[in-house]
Amino acid sequence: MPATHAYYPTYSHSTYPIQVPQKPGYYYPPQHTYGRVSASPPEAPESVTTSGVPSYEPSATSSNYAGSASDYESTSGAASVDLLDYMGNRMNGSFDPTPLDRSLVKQAQMSGELNAKHRELLELQALAQRRLAGAQASFAEGMRAAKDVQKDLQWTQKRVDALNDRAARKYPEQFRAAQHRYPAPVDY
Secondary structure: OOOOOOOOOOOOOOOOOOOOOOOOOOEEEEEEHHHHHHHHOOOOOOEEOOOEEEEOOOOHOOOOOOHHHHHOOOOOOOOEEEEEHHHHHHHHHHHHOOHHHHHHHHHHHHHHHHHHHHHHHHHHHHHHHHHHHHHHHHHHHHHHHHHHHHHHHHHHHHHHHHHHHHHHHHOHHHHHHHOOOOOOOOOO
């Protein structure tokens, strides 16, 4: 077989055996030659059978196992079309990546904004926790001060009661006159 013989028919980029719709500005010529489909593999000759079933063993036929190039080329009107190129060209002509690019840009922007807001929320949460810890410390200090004041007031009240008892025992007449003149405040 000569090296210049091709297994598949070649066509110029401007003519195909069938009409291929194209959009202007979006056509890209085929870059590869695989994927061409022209016909099914050849059938075994009627004379070569084993138990009534056709055999595809290399020893069963006189030709080689893969068949010759002429067996795969069709002249009966079933034209060879590169389906991958055809579908690739259709996709290139019908698919506009601009809206996808815009949506990706918008998604990236929104992701950045969400990340910035998340970091801001984390900073605010840390600030609130610091403030809460400060308020808790201030509250604890205030409670200690209130307990100290309460202890001081109780000690003072006991001291005043002791002085009143001693004055009532030592000067009973004057103490009663002072109680009528200056009554004690009523606790509510």
